[in-house]
Amino acid sequence: xxxxxxxxxxxxxxxxxxxxxxxxxxxxxxxxxxxxxxxxxxxxxxxxxxxxxxxxxxxxxxxxxxxxxxxxxxxxxxxxxxxxxxxxxxxxxxxxxxxxx
Numbered sequence: 001x002x003x004x005x006x007x008x009x010x011x012x013x014x015x016x017x018x019x020x021x022x023x024x025x026x027x028x029x030x031x032x033x034x035x036x037x038x039x040x041x042x043x044x045x046x047x048x049x050x051x052x053x054x055x056x057x058x059x060x061x062x063x064x065x066x067x068x069x070x071x072x073x074x075x076x077x078x079x080x081x082x083x084x085x086x087x088x089x090x091x092x093x094x095x096x097x098x099x100x101x
Contacts, residue, residue, distance in 0.1 A: 011038065011067075017092040022059070026069050034069055040085040049088045050074070060084040 014021050020038040025031045036057050046056050056072040060082050
């Protein structure tokens, strides 16, 4: 018998930039290994950050406190019917050249 994959995510900090992130395996069959920022986004921020290779996610929390990411398609209504917050795939900010050495 195969053990069930955990549904929750691992909230931690990015090892490179120390931003708060959530790591989670999303999907049932062809799962994605997702690292998402934990900063909630407004609808305007979602539009600005969305790119072909950067997804926006709906972060839902159930009554037990478990968090789960689901993909937010471009037609998702701005007033989220799921009660979740919207977050983006994590990308470290560009390095400040004055702090490299």
